[in-house]
Amino acid sequence: MPHLSVRLYPGRTKEVKQDFAEKLQDLVVKELGCEPNVVSVSFKEIEKEKWDDVIDVEIAGEDIYIEADF
Template identity: 80%
Template sequence: MPHLSVKLYPGRSEAVKQAFADKLQDFVVKELGCEPNVVSVSFKEIDPEKWKDVIDDEIAGEEVYIESDF
């Protein structure tokens, strides 16, 4: 509890992704009142030309609160 899955275009360094994951973890801890050790963050890189198809398939059935316009 909780897990955050970030999907993004390829090209960011491991350092950038780690810093972003750390910030997401800090935010979740503050907002949800949980301990850092129960928060996990993963990244999946998706090529731009496959983005719409992959995202549509992967988030099917999920509650989407903010939709992108691509």
């Protein structure tokens, strides 16, 4: 059911991403009242120099509730 797609700068270890994914899964289960087995989480690393171009294209059409300001 819910899928969370995280885009971030490169540099975090697989263990850090796995831990973060598990925390996101726990939060979704708690807040949306679903079972853990229906929650998926993915990561896509985007180089800092390409961030604006890639993000603009990839999230076009998505509802953004919190926008970064940097």
